[in-house]
Amino acid sequence: MAVKVDLRLGDCLEVMKTLPDGSVDLILTDPPYGHNNNNGDLAHNREAALGLRDVVPAEWARPILNDGPEANDLVRAMFREARRLLRPGHCCCCCCGGGGPDPQFARWSLWLDETVGFKQMVVWDKGGLGMGWHYRRNYETVLVGEKAGAAGAWYGGHSVGNVIHGILGIKPSADQHPTQKPIRLMSRFVLWHTQPGDLVLDPFMGSGATGIAAVLAGRSFLGVELDEHWFAVAEKRIAEAQLQMRMPLEAE
Numbered sequence: 001m002a003v004k005v006d007l008r009l010g011d012c013l014e015v016m017k018t019l020p021d022g023s024v025d026l027i028l029t030d031p032p033y034g035h036n037n038n039n040g041d042l043a044h045n046r047e048a049a050l051g052l053r054d055v056v057p058a059e060w061a062r063p064i065l066n067d068g069p070e071a072n073d074l075v076r077a078m079f080r081e082a083r084r085l086l087r088p089g090h091c092c093c094c095c096c097g098g099g100g101p102d103p104q105f106a107r108w109s110l111w112l113d114e115t116v117g118f119k120q121m122v123v124w125d126k127g128g129l130g131m132g133w134h135y136r137r138n139y140e141t142v143l144v145g146e147k148a149g150a151a152g153a154w155y156g157g158h159s160v161g162n163v164i165h166g167i168l169g170i171k172p173s174a175d176q177h178p179t180q181k182p183i184r185l186m187s188r189f190v191l192w193h194t195q196p197g198d199l200v201l202d203p204f205m206g207s208g209a210t211g212i213a214a215v216l217a218g219r220s221f222l223g224v225e226l227d228e229h230w231f232a233v234a235e236k237r238i239a240e241a242q243l244q245m246r247m248p249l250e251a252e
Contacts (some may be wrong), residue, residue, distance in 0.1 A: 003197075003245070004220040005211070005238060009231045012203035012224040013074070016081040022223075023200035024085040027155065028161040028189050029209045030095035030181050031078065032064050033104060034071030064178065065227050075108060078203055079145070084203065088149030092116045092187045095181065098123070098140040100132065105141050116145030119152075122162050124185060126169030140169075142189065156192035164188065177207040177230055186213035194219050208234030212241040 008015050073245060075094070082092040094112065096105045105121070110119050122142040130137035146152050166182050170176065186209045196218040202210040205223035207230050214221040215238060223238070227232040 003218055003242075004199075005215065005233055005242065006220075006222045007205070007231070007238065008209070008224045009226075009228060010224060011020075011226060013077055015224045016078070016085060016203060019085055019201075019222075021084050022087045023199065024201045025087060025090050025195075026190065026193045026200045027086065027092040028084050028186060028193075028200055028213075029078075029093075029202045029204045030179060030206060030210075031075050031174050031204045032071040033097050034102075046151060050075045058117060066176075072107065076111045076115075082145070083115045083147060086147040087153075088147050089151050089154045090147055091119065091193050092119060092145045093122075093148075094145075094192065096141045096143050098130075098137050099135065100137060105143070109143055112145040113120075117148050118236075119146040120142045120162055124164045124165060124167070126167075128168070130169070136188060153193055154246070160192065177233070180207055181209045181211050183209050183216075186210045187217060190214055190217045198227075198233070200201050205234050206230050208237045211238040215241045215245060218245075220236065 058229065079094075086092060094108065096108050098105070109118055109121065122144060124140050124142060126139060128138070130139075133152060164185065167182050167188075168181050170182060172178050172180050177222045178182065190210075190213045194200060194217075197220065200210065200214040202221070202223045205211060205225040208223065211221045211223045211234060221238070223234060224232060
């Protein structure tokens with residue numbers, strides 16, 4: 001079955017409104033958390049804070065679009081569109097924070113429940129010590145909502161727990177997206193919730209980790225990104241993944 005890739009530069013809500021009801025098999029995404037990450041904060045100044053360098057170059061600040069208070073309204077609206085777009089029994093898997101002074105995961109869980117329907121909170125153990133000073137953040141969460149109306153689309157068997165170990169978080173370099181997720185992490189959800197040929201949608205594509213995971217698993221992919229720079233990075237990375245998929249076939 002041919003894998004289709006459709007990448008769109010623009011506002012995810014506007015793009016989602018153009019899609020037909022029940023046309024998506026999985027929404028897998030990593031929205032802005034609303035914390036103004038990497039905008040002169042500790043994440044930006046990590047190396048200086050840890051004594052590894054005296055000055056962190058200003059250009060290392062790579063603020064994420066819509067990463068202020070507006071992120072909450074944006075994500076809540078995305079959940080409403082997700083309910084319309086998902087096929088019954090299919091899931092929205094949304095990366096989310098893992099603690100700190102803002103109980104974002106609690107709000108988002110309730111919003112996901114009132115729209116798609118809450119299924120599970122998956123904990124991703126990122127390994128090592130994360131940011132912060134007290135109770136340093138070693139994990140993030142992935143909120144999973146499942147649309148009612150059919151048996152759940154699940155292909156992970158009976159041995160999958162709700163804590164993911166063994167996939168280290170990415171400490172991004174200056175040319176990587178500041179919240180880039182490992183492809184292995186996104187691949188888990190693609191494989192657990194879809195079959196070959198299914199359509200995976202990422203409304204906040206970033207640098208394309210979900211798209212790469214989808215393509216490598218033989219799923220079709222629709223990705224939306226507002227930032228022109230990261231759209232171009234994602235476009236290149238996903239094209240390379242498509243080439244990687246074709247190479248074994250051409251060699252036979």
